[in-house]
Amino acid sequence: MKAILCNGHESIVIGDIEESKPKKHEIIVEPLYGSICGSDIAIAQFHGKSYPGVQPSKEKPVILGHEWSGMSGDQLVSSGCNMPCLAQTIYPPCPNCSIGRDDQCFNRGRIGFEFPGAFREKMPFPAVQVYEVPDGLSTKDASQTEPASVSISAVSMLGEVDGEKDVLIYGAGAIGLYALQYAKVMGANSIFAIDIADFRLDLAKKLGADRVINPKKEDPVQVILDETDGRGVGVALECTGYPPAFNQALKVTARMGTVVIVSIYGGELKIEQPFKDMTDRGLIIKNARLSPGNAVRKAISCLADKSIKSVITHEFKMEEAKKAFEVAANPAENNSIKVVIKIGQ
Ligand SMILES: [Zn+2]
Numbered sequence: 001m002k003a004i005l006c007n008g009h010e011s012i013v014i015g016d017i018e019e020s021k022p023k024k025h026e027i028i029v030e031p032l033y034g035s036i037c038g039s040d041i042a043i044a045q046f047h048g049k050s051y052p053g054v055q056p057s058k059e060k061p062v063i064l065g066h067e068w069s070g071m072s073g074d075q076l077v078s079s080g081c082n083m084p085c086l087a088q089t090i091y092p093p094c095p096n097c098s099i100g101r102d103d104q105c106f107n108r109g110r111i112g113f114e115f116p117g118a119f120r121e122k123m124p125f126p127a128v129q130v131y132e133v134p135d136g137l138s139t140k141d142a143s144q145t146e147p148a149s150v151s152i153s154a155v156s157m158l159g160e161v162d163g164e165k166d167v168l169i170y171g172a173g174a175i176g177l178y179a180l181q182y183a184k185v186m187g188a189n190s191i192f193a194i195d196i197a198d199f200r201l202d203l204a205k206k207l208g209a210d211r212v213i214n215p216k217k218e219d220p221v222q223v224i225l226d227e228t229d230g231r232g233v234g235v236a237l238e239c240t241g242y243p244p245a246f247n248q249a250l251k252v253t254a255r256m257g258t259v260v261i262v263s264i265y266g267g268e269l270k271i272e273q274p275f276k277d278m279t280d281r282g283l284i285i286k287n288a289r290l291s292p293g294n295a296v297r298k299a300i301s302c303l304a305d306k307s308i309k310s311v312i313t314h315e316f317k318m319e320e321a322k323k324a325f326e327v328a329a330n331p332a333e334n335n336s337i338k339v340v341i342k343i344g345q
């Protein structure tokens with residue numbers, strides 16, 4: 001059986017691996033589309049990146065992938081990437097799983113990270129983590145369930161976006177663009193989107209951003225403060241992983257506002273804003289990581305009813321996996337946002 005493996009620095013290969021047998025609580029799923037995430041690119045160490053805790057090597061290659069759609073029998077299915085207590089048959093579930101916050105499970109494990117990933121022709125998958133995809137959502141777009149679910153929980157559960165709030169989306173990659181669309185669903189007042197690439201800002205505009213800002217041309221802090229009468233936004237979603245963006249987000253978030261970090265900072269994150277100022281303004285900082293089961297279900301329904309449109313820009317065959325990763329890792333040269341790989345036939 002074929003799988004997309006990473007066996008070290010920028011090394012993406014198609015390997016022939018043995019089929020794993022399903023355990024009692026698992027079913028066999030046949031992935032049809034795999035979608036490349038920024039964390040896959042970090043695990044594969046493109047551009048000197050790395051991912052904490054996941055070290056692929058020739059001796060221990062990693063089966064990549066946590067964004068996927070596939071078949072369970074003749075039913076199209078998808079999932080998030082988290083394997084919380086119930087998916088691991090840990091009973092009773094941990095306190096966080098018990099309150100529906102399985103994104104922060106104490107026994108968390110993720111496919112494509114600690115557990116083998118989805119970029120393979122067949123995989124055993126916990127039955128409780130398999131979500132049915134309704135008619136009307138294509139196999140390809142269903143692969144966007146996981147990233148859309150991360151954005152949905154960041155916007156609603158963590159950001160608590162509503163009609164009163166102005167929202168900042170910092171970074172108009174896939175996560176940012178899905179967050180933008182869900183902020184729209186939640187009735188956000190005014191939405192600002194910041195990105196250094198005009199092609200991504202054009203799409204942000206089409207998908208509902210009220211004001212787009214390219215920091216190469218305008219000062220985002222000045223623009224946002226000017227256009228919110230000096231108050232700043234109620235919710236800022238930092239989706240770049242670039243520390244200066246986080247610092248700017250702190251500056252433009254209003255009193256009692258929330259900054260949600262929906263990205264991973266490779267290096268050290270230095271907070272430049274004086275702490276006293278942040279406490280004085282009652283700022284709330286939250287971290288989005290994975291997504292709870294209810295956000296996965298919501299992602300599937302929003303992708304199906306097109307209130308969240310997929311932002312896939314490139315599709316490759318399984319044999320072209322290396323090229324797919326190169327295109328995903330170099331978005332500026334390729335105008336790429338989301339890159340998917342067709343795995344099944
Ligand atoms: Zn992802």
Ligand SMILES: [Zn+2]
Nearest residue numbers: 085094097105
């Ligand atoms: Zn748990």
